[in-house]
Amino acid sequence: MSAAIEAGVWRAPRWLKQHETLLAIILIIALVSLGAFNNRFLTVENLLDQGRFITETGLIALPMTFVIITGGIDLSVGAIVGLCAIMLGYSWKTFGFPLPLAIIFALFVGAVAGFVNGYVITRVRVPPLIMTIATLALYRGLAEGVSQAHSVRGYPDWFYFLGQGSVFGVPTQLLLLAALIVVAGVALDRTTFGRALYAVGANETAARFSALPVDRVKLIVYTLSGLASGLAAWVLVSRVTTTRMDMGIGYELDVIAAVVLGGASIFGGSGTIWGTVIGLVMIQLLKNGLALTGVKGDATIVVIGVALILSVLIASSLQRRRD
C-alpha cells in the first residue's frame, strides 16, 4: 500500500468505489443541474410532493430488494396491488366489512398471495421467474373477475388521510415509507435474517449445507413482497380515492428498475436498502425534473432507460475490478 503511494499512484478509498456512493454522486449532480434549469424543482414543496408518488413503488421495492438478493424475482407485485385494491373496495362495499377490517383484509390477501408464490417456489421448486409470471396473470384475472370491472368509490374522509394528508407538512405516506426503510435497512444489515439472505443469494447450496433455513427465508421474503404490495395498494386507493382493477399494472418494472439501479445484482448476493432508496429517488426525481424543465413524456422514458443502462455498466465495471 505504502509502495503504491510512494510511486505516486493514489488509490481511492474503498467506500468511494462502491456502487451506492457513485450513484449518490450522480444523483446529486443530476439534482443540481435539473434545479439549475428550473427553479421550481428544488423547492421543498415539490420534493415532498414527489414523495407521494415515490411511496407506492418504494414500499414494494424494499422487500423486492430482499427477493433479488436471494437470487429470485417477483413479477407479480403489480397484480397483487390490483388484487388487494379490489379486495379492499369489494370487501367494504359488497361483503359489508367495516372499512378498517377491509383494510386489514386487503393486507391479508396480499400476504397470502405472496405466500402462495413463496410456497410453490420453495416446495415445488418452480423457478421464481416462471411462478411469478404465472401469478401475475392469475392475480390480475382474479381482480378482474371479482370486481366485474366496477370501481368502488365514496370512501369516508378519514380514509384519505394516508394518501393525501400530511403530518407537520410531510406527506403521511412518506413518513410510512421512511419508517419502513429504516426497519428494512436494519433487518438487512444487522440481523441474522439479513445475513442469511446474502448467503442464499451468493451460493444457495452452500447456505443449505451450512444449516441455514433457506426455504423458510425465501418463503418469508415472498410473503413480505405480497404484504408490501397490499400496503402499496392501500396507499394508492387512498391517494386516488377509487379502486380500479387495472391498478398496479407495470409497477413490477418500476420496482425492479429501482432495485437494480441501486446496485443489487440480478443474480443475487449483493444489494443494499440504501442503494434501492437512491435508485428509487433518482428515477422519480429524474422524471419529475425533466417534466418540469419542459421535456415531454416520451423523452423522459428514453432518459430513464439510458440512466439504467449507464448504471448497469458502472456496476459491472466495478464488479470486474473487484474480481
Added chain:
Amino acid sequence: MKARLLITTAAAMFALSFAAGGASAAGKWDGGDDLPTNPIACEAGAVAPAAAPKPYDGGQPTNPPNLAGKKISVVDVPKLIGIGYFNATAQGMQEAAKELGNITVKTDGPTEAKIDEQIRFIDNYITSGVDGVLFAANDPVAISPVLKKALSKGIHVIGYDANSNPDAREWFFNQADFNAIGKTMMDSMAKEIGEDGGFAIVTSTFTTPNQARWIHEMQDYAAKCHPKMQWLETVEAQEDNNLSFNQATTLINKYGDKLKGLFGMTSVATPASAEAVTKAGQCGKIAVVGLATPNAMKPYVHSGCVKSVILWNPIDLGYAATYAMRAAADGKLKPGSTSVDAGRLGKLNIINGSEILLGPPFVWTKDNIDKFDF
C-alpha cells in the same frame, strides 16, 4: 404433510370465495355506468327535449390571478397521446391558439391510457406553473383530487371528451349529448342488422367515463325502442390497436352466427373491429357501427364493410375548448353565464349546470366521408 394440507385447503377456500363473489349476475350491460339516463324518443330525427336549466355545479379556481388580455400558457393532457382522435383535438387547439394569439397550448400526456400516469403529468404541470389545464379523463373519480389541487392553486381547469367529478373542473365540453349518441348508434345498428340481431361491444375500459355513459344510454334506448335486439358481450380493449383487433376476432369466433353486429366505442376499436371482420371474411355479414375518425375508416367504408361512421368533429372540440379556456381566464366565462363565444363555431350553449355542448353527432357514410381529412 399437515402444512401442505392446510395450505391447500386455504388456497381452495381463497379461490372459491372469489368464484362465488364473481358469479353474481350483473343486471345491466357490462361497460355501462350507474348514472341516470334519459333516452330519446324512438322516431328518426327525434331530439332530446330541452333539459330544465340546472344551477352551476362546477368548481372554481381559488384566487385566480387577473389574466384578462394577458398571454397565458395552457397544457392539454388527453387520455393518451399518439392516436388520431387526440391528434385531431390537439390540432383544433393549435388552430384556436393561432386565431386568439395570446394563448399557447402544449399537448402532453401518457403514451397509454393509464390514469396514474395522467395524474402525474397534471401534477408536474401544476408545479411548473401553467395558467390552465385542459383534460380528457381516464377515470372521473381518480383524476378529481389532482384537478382540485390545480383549482386551489388558481389554475383554470376545463375538461373535454371525458368528464371528471363536476366540482373538480370549471366547465366540461361535451362533444355530443350522451343520449343522442346512444340513439344514433342503436338506430344505425338496427337499420343494418334488423330488429332481432345479436351484437357485441368493444369499448376502452369499463370505467372510462364517456364510454360508460354511452353504453348505458344505448342500453336504455335499446330497451325502449329496439327491445328484441340481443346484447351478447362487452369487451375491453383499452385504446390499444392490437388488443382491439384480438378482442374483435375472439368475439367473431366465439359467437359465430349469433353475432350480427359489432359496436366500436373508441376511435381505435372501430377500425380494429372493421379489420377483424374483413380478415375473417365476414364483410357484409357482420355489421360494424362505431365511433371513429373518418381517415381511419375510409378503406372500410369504400370496401362496403362499414356503412356508417359516427363521431363529432374533434378538431372543433379542441378548438372550442381553447376558446372557453381563454374566456374563463379573461373572466368572461363564469358561473351564471349561459353561453360562450367559440370563434368560428359561434355561440355555444351551457347546459346541465356546467357543461357546454358542441352539437349533434355526425354520421359519415360512403357519400360524404371523402370530404373530411382527420
